[in-house]
Amino acid sequence: MIRYTLFLLSILIFTFNCVDGTCVEPDKGSQSTEIAFIIPPGGLDTDMVTDEWKLPGLYSPANLFDGDPATCYARTGESFDFHIIFKKSVYIDEIRVINGFARDKGVFFKNNRVREFNIGFTYRTATDKTGGGECGILTDKSEIQAVKLKKVYFAEEVGLTNSFVYEGIRPSESIYKGSKYNDTCVSEIEFYYKGKKVVLTNIDELKKQYVKNIQKDLVNLLSERSYKLSLKTDDDSRDDQIDIETNRDGTIKYTSNMWSSKIFINNIKKMPDMWKVENSTLHMRINGKWVLQKYKIKRGMYDTPIGLFIFTMPFDGFPKGGYLQIYGGDE
Secondary structure, three states: OHHHHHHHHHHHHHHOEEEOOEEEOOOOOOEEEOEEEEEOOOOOOOOOOOOOOOOOOOOOHHHHHOOOOOOOEEEEOOOOEEEEEEEEEEEEEEEEEEEOOOOOHHHHHHOEEEOEEEEEEEEEOOOOEEEEEEEEEOOOOOOOEEEEEEEEEEEEEEEEEOOEOOOOEOHHHHEEOOOOOOEEEEEEEEEEEOOEEEEEOOHHHHHHHHHHHHHHHHHHHOOOEEEEEEEEOOOOOOEEEEEEEEOOOOEEEEOOOOOOOHHHHHOHHHOOOEEEEEOOEEEEEEOOEEEEOEEEEEEOHHHOEEEEEEEOOOOOOOOOOOEEEEEOOOO
């Protein structure tokens, strides 16, 4: 019995050798799993980039895994971050990346591309979690780049960033700067083990769910909420604002008694009085006409929407560079 137990133990030690999140499984074949969740970085605003507000899902993080270099995940600014959780842990010893927005060379060089990156792997147990990570540099090209890892990782979670907070490297130092836009893009990321791709089986569903979540977030963030409606101009010293309420029935009520600005009084018909959300896009009624509106959703840890920022179009008669901004809604 003791000999049999030692035999089984020797098999387990040979088959799985995991230390600090680094695992070696010599005979593992092809693997498949689903992405359970994609989490924006905690503590940062996940702002929608150009055109996301009118074409929801255009720059979804799910684009990283769809096998199409003509789509990308983009983040406003010079920081690039994503964090995913798999439904089933997998072995990874290599990543393959298509950097930037690789649809064509023109758009590739107009946007930021990641240069230095830090990738981390986490494996969770019932009582603890282990993990590890590595740093690397991507070349400034739109072709597939294979990055062999120094170790084999058994991972349930993977995160990648170009923000080296503890190393003192600023995001601006870890990108290739775009010639026109300040959006940082990556088109594809694939995970491999022993030359075989880890197959992610639910990317189409993930893309659809991403757009559905935008619809849900917009409705929730405009139902029974209080905001500020502010007049913004090129004159930084001026910031006229009044209080408003957005209600579940789509009405917008002006609740402030401080109508000190003649511009608000003279332009009451040019300010929104209704809102609606259709196909994950936001519309506001202004003087009887529905207008498609820009917006930004602010998110916190674990993808929780904690605020809403809406920017309307410039109105006639406002000072130079003036526009209405609805903001607030933090919880």
